[in-house]
Amino acid sequence: MxxxxxxxxxxxxxxxxxxQLTCTKDKIALVLxxxxxxxxxxxxxxxxxxxxxxxAVVRSCExxxxxxxxxxxxxxxxxxxxxxxxxxxxxxxxLAQIKKFAKDTKxxxxxxSGMNRNGIEMSELSAAFRQIQKQKLQLEAVxxxxxxxxxxxxxxxxxxxNFIKIKKEAQKxxxxxxxxxxxxxxxxxxxxxxEEDFNEDMARVGIGAYxxxxxxxxxxxxxxxxxxxxxxxxxxxxxxxxGECVGYSATFKTQEQCRxxxxxxxxxxxxxxxxxxxxxxxQNIKIAGRISMDNSSFITDKESLLIFNxxxxxxxxxxxxxxxxxxxxxxxxxxxxxxx
Ligand SMILES: *Cc1c(COP(=O)(O)O)cnc(C)c1O
Numbered sequence: 227m228x229x230x231x232x233x234x235x236x237x238x239x240x241x242x243x244x245x246q247l248t249c250t251k252d253k254i255a256l257v258l259x260x261x262x263x264x265x266x267x268x269x270x271x272x273x274x275x276x277x278x279x280x281x282a283v284v285r286s287c288e289x290x291x292x293x294x295x296x297x298x299x300x301x302x303x304x305x306x307x308x309x310x311x312x313x314x315x316x317x318x319x320x321l322a323q324i325k326k327f328a329k330d331t332k333x334x335x336x337x338x339s340g341m342n343r344n345g346i347e348m349s350e351l352s353a354a355f356r357q358i359q360k361q362k363l364q365l366e367a368v369x370x371x372x373x374x375x376x377x378x379x380x381x382x383x384x385x386x387x388n389f390i391k392i393k394k395e396a397q398k399x400x401x402x403x404x405x406x407x408x409x410x411x412x413x414x415x416x417x418x419x420x421e422e423d424f425n426e427d428m429a430r431v432g433i434g435a436y437x438x439x440x441x442x443x444x445x446x447x448x449x450x451x452x453x454x455x456x457x458x459x460x461x462x463x464x465x466x467x468x469g470e471c472v473g474y475s476a477t478f479k480t481q482e483q484c485r486x487x488x489x490x491x492x493x494x495x496x497x498x499x500x501x502x503x504x505x506x507x508x509q510n511i512k513i514a515g516r517i518s519m520d521n522s523s524f525i526t527d528k529e530s531l532l533i534f535n536x537x538x539x540x541x542x543x544x545x546x547x548x549x550x551x552x553x554x555x556x557x558x559x560x561x562x563x564x565x566x
Contacts, residue, residue: 236451257432264555339388341373375416458489473515496554
């Protein structure tokens with residue numbers, strides 16, 4: 227069966243670089259949403275704990291429960307719990323959500339600083355504090371998310387400036403309402419790597435830890451190493467004459483006599499179909515024809531075929547981003563941890 231390897235040495239290398247930026251492991255909140263970006267939730271959680279990571283960020287209550295014993299702090303980005311938990315914090319994404327949380331739930335307030343996706347408006351801060359108090363929730367932090375931290379444009383600065391204002395007002399409101407001092411966080415991987423001197427309470431790091439962050443001219447980014455590699459295994463092999471076709475709709479025709487083998491990895495497993503007909507593996511092996519649901523053919527005779535070991539390179543060939551390449555990988559693919 228097609229399989230995935232996770233390189234622990236590379237993962238720890240990436241975490242070392244991230245720790246240099248945050249100054250302490252305690253400020254790293256490792257983003258494990260979407261099956262740890264396709265790497266495998268429990269596999270990555272176990273490695274992270276071994277490294278000394280204590281905080282995690284996920285999307286749902288279900289994901290949080292699965293890793294509850296691994297971390298001392300878990301932030302859920304978009305789900306509302308039936309009952310509160312000591313360890314798990316939940317995100318308020320909208321003013322209208324506040325009344326849906328049970329009394330004593332630990333919450334973090336997301337404020338929209340310019341992305342216009344989730345979070346309350348800046349002008350709603352005071353209303354949010356009032357409703358949080360009325361609902362008897364435990365507000366622990368205020369945070370925001372960047373739309374453009376990995377690009378050179380003015381929105382990044384605008385959001386940072388807005389967050390400075392948000393922090394000031396939130397601190398004032400926290401005092402007024404008698405809340406405990408708040409924590410603040412705004413950085414995803416790109417923002418953390420861009421930041422010259424990070425001084426927030428926490429950074430929410432996903433793609434950087436997985437070694438697939440892309441940022442121009444950044445020395446630290448260049449030191450990151452991808453941790454996931456995807457392999458297919460040979461199902462069958464045939465010698466084709468010049469001019470023979472391969473796969474659905476016969477879109478590929480051999481230019482010369484060649485050996486073509488079929489591998490057990492297809493778009494149903496997460497090998498994106500947009501790679502059909504033009505994909506080239508890291509070992510320079512060319513795809514032959516269309517990717518089908520459970521199969522793809524390559525001009526080679528190898529038993530195990532490395533499909534990709536850097537999702538950024540695969541993403542370019544699929545006209546997408548590494549995040550999509552990685553999160554497309556189905557949870558049932560066997561994942562094993564290797565050390566270099
Ligand atoms: C996914 C996500 C992150 C992580 O972003 P990366 O670019 O992978 O580091 C951080 N914060 C929030 C709110 C997210 O949704």
